[in-house]
Amino acid sequence: MTTRIDTRFAELAKQGRSAFVTFLMAGDPDPATSLEIIKALPKSGADVIEIGMPFTDPMADGPSIQAAGLRALKAGMTLKKTLELVRGFRKDDNATPIVLMGYYNPIYIYGVDKFLVDAKSAGVDGLIIVDLPPEEDDELCLPAMKAGLNFIRLATPTTDDKRLPAVLANTSGFVYYVSITGITGAAAADSAAVSEAVARIKRHTKLPVCVGFGIRTPETAHAIASHANGAVVGTALVDALRNSLDAEGRATGKTVNAVAELTAALAQGVKGAQQAAE
Amino acid sequence: MTVAKPNSYRSGPDERGHFGIFGGRFVAETLMPLILDLERAYTATKDDPAFQAEMNGYLKNYVGRPSPLYFAERLTEHLGGAKIYLKREELNHTGSHKVNNVLGQIMLARRMGKKRIIAETGAGQHGVATATLCARFGLECVVYMGAVDVERQQPNVIRMEMLGAKVMPVQSGTRTLKDAMNEALRDWVTNVHNTFYCIGTVAGPHPYPTLVRDFQSIIGNETRAQMQEVEGRLPDSLVACIGGGSNAMGLFHPFLDDPTVEIFGVEAAGHGLTQLHAASIAGGRPGVLHGNRTYLLMDADGQIQDAHSISAGLDYPGIGPEHSWLHEVGRVNYLSATDDEALAAFQLLSKLEGIIPALEPAHAIAKVMELAPKRPRDHLMVVNLSGRGDKDVPQVGDILRGKSK
Numbered sequence: 001m002t003t004r005i006d007t008r009f010a011e012l013a014k015q016g017r018s019a020f021v022t023f024l025m026a027g028d029p030d031p032a033t034s035l036e037i038i039k040a041l042p043k044s045g046a047d048v049i050e051i052g053m054p055f056t057d058p059m060a061d062g063p064s065i066q067a068a069g070l071r072a073l074k075a076g077m078t079l080k081k082t083l084e085l086v087r088g089f090r091k092d093d094n095a096t097p098i099v100l101m102g103y104y105n106p107i108y109i110y111g112v113d114k115f116l117v118d119a120k121s122a123g124v125d126g127l128i129i130v131d132l133p134p135e136e137d138d139e140l141c142l143p144a145m146k147a148g149l150n151f152i153r154l155a156t157p158t159t160d161d162k163r164l165p166a167v168l169a170n171t172s173g174f175v176y177y178v179s180i181t182g183i184t185g186a187a188a189a190d191s192a193a194v195s196e197a198v199a200r201i202k203r204h205t206k207l208p209v210c211v212g213f214g215i216r217t218p219e220t221a222h223a224i225a226s227h228a229n230g231a232v233v234g235t236a237l238v239d240a241l242r243n244s245l246d247a248e249g250r251a252t253g254k255t256v257n258a259v260a261e262l263t264a265a266l267a268q269g270v271k272g273a274q275q276a277a278e
Numbered sequence: 279m280t281v282a283k284p285n286s287y288r289s290g291p292d293e294r295g296h297f298g299i300f301g302g303r304f305v306a307e308t309l310m311p312l313i314l315d316l317e318r319a320y321t322a323t324k325d326d327p328a329f330q331a332e333m334n335g336y337l338k339n340y341v342g343r344p345s346p347l348y349f350a351e352r353l354t355e356h357l358g359g360a361k362i363y364l365k366r367e368e369l370n371h372t373g374s375h376k377v378n379n380v381l382g383q384i385m386l387a388r389r390m391g392k393k394r395i396i397a398e399t400g401a402g403q404h405g406v407a408t409a410t411l412c413a414r415f416g417l418e419c420v421v422y423m424g425a426v427d428v429e430r431q432q433p434n435v436i437r438m439e440m441l442g443a444k445v446m447p448v449q450s451g452t453r454t455l456k457d458a459m460n461e462a463l464r465d466w467v468t469n470v471h472n473t474f475y476c477i478g479t480v481a482g483p484h485p486y487p488t489l490v491r492d493f494q495s496i497i498g499n500e501t502r503a504q505m506q507e508v509e510g511r512l513p514d515s516l517v518a519c520i521g522g523g524s525n526a527m528g529l530f531h532p533f534l535d536d537p538t539v540e541i542f543g544v545e546a547a548g549h550g551l552t553q554l555h556a557a558s559i560a561g562g563r564p565g566v567l568h569g570n571r572t573y574l575l576m577d578a579d580g581q582i583q584d585a586h587s588i589s590a591g592l593d594y595p596g597i598g599p600e601h602s603w604l605h606e607v608g609r610v611n612y613l614s615a616t617d618d619e620a621l622a623a624f625q626l627l628s629k630l631e632g633i634i635p636a637l638e639p640a641h642a643i644a645k646v647m648e649l650a651p652k653r654p655r656d657h658l659m660v661v662n663l664s665g666r667g668d669k670d671v672p673q674v675g676d677i678l679r680g681k682s683k
Contacts (some may be wrong), residue, residue, distance in 0.1 A: 001542075056581045057456065057457075057460055057567060057568075060306045061305070066450055104566045105567060105574075105576070106580035107580075108565060108580065109565060111432055131306060132304065133303065133304075133305060133306070133307050135294065135302075135303045136302060144304060155307065157308075158309075158311045159306050159307060163310075163311060178307070178308065182467060225436075272589075
């Protein structure tokens with residue numbers, strides 16, 4: 001089975017460059033603006049799009065992404081509407097991979113089997129579920145693989161060599177290396193430590209390794225992308241979005257452009273980077 | 279749902295931390311190696327005679343155990359039914375049952391070489407117990423507490439600060455216990471290298487529900503021996519309040535396989551079950567939060583709903599996973615008491631027995647007021663008086679004065 005994720009990383013490998021992966025919250029600041037923003041991402045240089053599924057209790061997220069989730073929920077976002085958002089995006093773009101990222105409870109309540117069918121038909125390619133470690137693979141990981149969706153695992157600085165094989169066992173699409181111990185939006189790891197960690201993971205897998213958490217600027221994105229197959233930026237984009245809102249937290253005429261411009265600048269940073277040696 | 283009756287109600291969890299479908303380890307990868315370490319450390323120490331001996335020494339001379347099993351004569355006369363005994367956990371050092379578990383976890387943390395302890399707290403009782411033992415053993419202590427709870431439980435905030443702990447008011451979400459737990463998890467994921475997360479209740483990822491239950495089971499084990507001594511037999515019923523459910527689990531667990539013992543857990547019904555409340559079993563359904571699958575209050579989209587209780591210690595939209603299982607297999611009856619019922623019980627116990635209970639066990643007393651009159655005079659009912667009410671005096675005083683105006 002080949003997903004849009006596999007195809008995209010194969011193309012990038014051919015071009016010898018790293019992927020620029022963006023993260024934004026579905027429905028932030030409202031469903032219609034959110035769709036416009038996501039549609040603008042590929043044109044601005046995003047190679048892979050992660051879309052957050054809003055949750056009231058995002059235990060691994062910092063204040064920016066927590067607030068984004070609450071804005072989306074306040075605007076009436078639900079998991080069903082998140083899938084509609086993906087469907088809306090897919091009308092004009094059948095190539096850019098879409099990865100849904102979030103927490104398990106909304107999916108569990110939606111119903112795992114129904115969710116997988118609906119997500120696949122909406123055009124979702126992969127899932128990153130923060131609170132489902134390999135110990136809970138029966139819940140969603142194995143059913144997702146069966147349904148033809150990539151289940152992308154997080155590896156972290158605490159995932160040692162002994163544990164890595166278990167973490168990688170049912171992973172597909174790519175591996176998401178969390179560059180720091182901490183929450184989203186915290187300080188960046190130095191690129192030497194990241195380089196070492198990516199090399200360590202690559203000794204255990206042929207999958208592309210993307211690095212996220214703590215990347216805010218084109219310079220950091222460039223440095224990290226030089227040591228990995230992709231760099232993920234979330235909080236900085238969410239902050240750019242928030243800064244464009246009016247005093248009541250509503251979208252303004254500047255909102256879509258604010259995100260698109262930062263995306264373009266970060267994409268330039270990543271695209272200047274040579275892909276890590278295999 | 280029909281669930282097969284197990285041979286024993288005391289054999290859980292399985293090796294993956296499941297009680298039936300409940301429990302589990304729903305945590306970020308960063309934390310997974312840590313909870314596996316904790317499980318190994320706990321397995322290695324729990325039956326170690328040296329660990330046991332050290333624990334027992336502190337339980338006796340520092341905590342002040344065993345706590346008395348006290349016959350509440352005037353409450354019994356007033357209600358005119360079952361003979362009511364109070365398990366006096368409020369007499370422990372720090373004023374609640376929380377210290378039993380904290381002592382165990384801090385000793386475990388010391389064995390694991392951890393120097394920094396974090397905790398979440400609702401009413402502040404777990405925070406105070408953690409701050410106390412950190413002071414005793416010279417450990418750094420950071421306590422996360424919802425900003426709403428910081429406001430309504432000021433006496434405990436001051437106590438924690440006097441004990442040298444840093445209290446971090448949590449401004450996210452509903453600014454109560456649930457958000458304090460989120461923030462504590464965020465701290466833990468950031469400071470994995472030196473930090474031990476001391477969870478205050480029988481919830482969270484495996485092995486916490488088991489570990490906390492085991493440390494709290496001293497409540498039920500003592501009750502069993504004390505009742506044998508004074509009445510020569512087992513109690514007929516047990517009653518305890520439930521937020522996460524650690525005082526209840528501690529009392530219940532040693533009696534789960536005694537079929538003659540009726541067991542009642544009391545959730546917080548807040549303004550009433552059709553309005554804002556904190557009764558996860560009465561008003562929730564199974565979901566996944568804070569590392570475990572359990573009954574949760576949530577909306578149709580799986581978003582966690584605001585809980586409400588007059589008692590900060592019960593103001594949580596979930597419950598320990600073993601309670602969810604005991605509910606589904608039908609071993610424990612889960613009831614609920616409203617804010618008003620708890621306030622009435624708070625006043626009744628104060629006036630009849632000279633014991634000011636915390637608002638949390640006042641919920642249990644409220645149901646005793648309903649259950650006891652319907653039972654014969656030779657029925658032995660034990661209620662866990664899990665904490666004392668000093669911390670609630672300012673809040674209840676304000677409410678009662680407001681009401682009398």
